[in-house]
Structure formats: structure tokens, C-alpha cells
Amino acid sequence: MLSRRLESIKSFILKNDKVVDVGCDHGYLSIELYENKLCQSVIATDINESALDRAKKNIREKNLPIRTVLTDGLKNISTKDYDTVVISGMGTRTILHILDNKAKIKNVKKIILQSNNNRVELREEMNKLGFYLKDEKIIYENKKYYITMLFVKSANKNTKEEIKYGILKKEYFDYYNYVITSYKSIITKLPLKRFKESHALKRSIKELSKLMKKELKK
Numbered sequence: 068m069l070s071r072r073l074e075s076i077k078s079f080i081l082k083n084d085k086v087v088d089v090g091c092d093h094g095y096l097s098i099e100l101y102e103n104k105l106c107q108s109v110i111a112t113d114i115n116e117s118a119l120d121r122a123k124k125n126i127r128e129k130n131l132p133i134r135t136v137l138t139d140g141l142k143n144i145s146t147k148d149y150d151t152v153v154i155s156g157m158g159t160r161t162i163l164h165i166l167d168n169k170a171k172i173k174n175v176k177k178i179i180l181q182s183n184n185n186r187v188e189l190r191e192e193m194n195k196l197g198f199y200l201k202d203e204k205i206i207y208e209n210k211k212y213y214i215t216m217l218f219v220k221s222a223n224k225n226t227k228e229e230i231k232y233g234i235l236k237k238e239y240f241d242y243y244n245y246v247i248t249s250y251k252s253i254i255t256k257l258p259l260k261r262f263k264e265s266h267a268l269k270r271s272i273k274e275l276s277k278l279m280k281k282e283l284k285k
């Protein structure tokens with residue numbers, strides 16, 4: 068059974084997708100997609116040989132013909148073999164390094180990302196790369212929140228609020244309340260001389276609370 072974190076990625080995959088699971092590690096997502104015929108094709112890749120060996124072992128045990136590739140990001144994969152990119156369990160810097168190659172994402176229609184950090188920067192840079200944040204899912208697992216972002220190829224740009232806070236939904240209010248509580252706790256610990264950071268956090272709390280109220284009225 069997949070973790071809820073990987074389930075949230077799976078929920079964004081559609082039957083016609085040609086998926087590349089970048090940094091597959093154990094390969095669980097690729098295996099689940101292939102076994103349940105949830106997409107047209109899937110390639111499992113990793114930059115690290117021992118990680119890819121883990122995936123190969125799990126794939127072999129299930130006797131599945133899933134293609135695996137040892138590569139940095141999308142480098143050794145032909146663009147005609149994928150139109151959907153999944154990158155999860157990495158930081159924003161690594162994710163952007165992988166996607167920072169126009170030729171390699173020219174046929175891509177959809178990118179599903181789960182970054183460990185700097186999500187504001189990630190949403191902003193994805194808009195610059197020509198991908199629009201269409202949806203997000205937030206799950207809580209192993210005492211951590213995980214945000215899965217669905218980007219689709221589009222010249223449209225997200226609003227400033229969407230870039231900063233994501234796609235707000237009532238069902239994720241626990242997470243926004245957690246963010247507000249964390250900001251409040253940081254403010255109490257900041258020394259007086261860091262008043263600019265303190266003001267910025269207070270502004271964010273106000274903005275987020277206002278957006279939540281607006282969402283409640285919908």
C-alpha cells in the first residue's frame with residue numbers, strides 16, 4: 068500500500084499520461100501506476116545507483132517490465148517518452164535544477180511536485196517556466212505536512228496570493244492554522260533588531276487569515 072504522501076501524487080495522474088518518476092528511489096509510485104494501469108507508460112529514474120537498484124529490486128520482485136534509467140533529472144531520457152513529470156521528496160533547488168532545461172520540458176503538459184522547502188519560490192519559478200499551478204493537495208503524515216502541487220502547461224500566471232499561500236481550500240485549514248501558529252512563535256523569538264522580518268510575518272498572518280475568511284464565505 069502506498070503512503071498517503073505518494074497517494075496524493077497518484078491522484079493527479081490520468082490514464083493517458085506518459086509519466087517519468089524522477090528520483091524514484093524505492094520505485095513504489097512507478098510500480099503502483101504500472102500495476103494498476105493508471106497511466107499510458109511510466110519510466111523510473113534516479114541519479115543514485117543504489118537508489119535505482121532498490122527500485123530495480125522491487126520491480127523485479129513483482130516481475131514488471133518497468134523501464135529504469137540512471138540519470139541526473141531528465142538528461143538521458145528522450146522527450147518523446149514522457150509528457151508528465153513527477154518529482155517528489157527533493158528540495159526546490161534540486162527540482163528547479165532538473166527542470167531548468169527548456170528542450171527537456173518542451174513536450175511536457177503536466178508536472179507534479181512535492182518539495183521539502185521554499186514552495187513560494189517554486190510556484191514563482193514554475194510560472195516563469197510556463198507552468199500554471201492548477202491544484203494542490205495537503206496531507207499530514209508522520210508528524211509532517213506534505214504539499215503536492217499540480218502544474219499544467221499554460222501561459223496563465225497565478226495570483227500573488229496563490230504564489231505565496233497556494234490554492235486555498237477549507238479542507239486544509241488545519242495546515243494554514245499551523246502556519247499561522249508557527250509564524251506567531253517565530254515572531255516571539257525574533258530579537259527587536261529583526262523588526263522587518265517580524266513585520267513581514269505579521270503581514271503574512273493578516274493576509275492568510277483574510278484569505279481563510281474569504282474562503283469560508285464561499
Ligand SMILES: C[S@@+](CC[C@H](N)C(=O)[O-])C[C@H]1O[C@@H](n2cnc3c(N)ncnc32)[C@H](O)[C@@H]1O
Nearest residue numbers: 089090091092113114115118138139140155156
Ligand atoms: C527522498 S528520495 C524521494 C523518493 C521518492 N520520489 C518519494 O517521494 O518517495 C529522493 C530521491 O531523489 C534522488 N535524486 C536527487 N537528485 C536527483 C536528480 N538530480 N536526478 C534524479 N534523482 C535525484 C535521490 O537519489 C533519491 O533517491
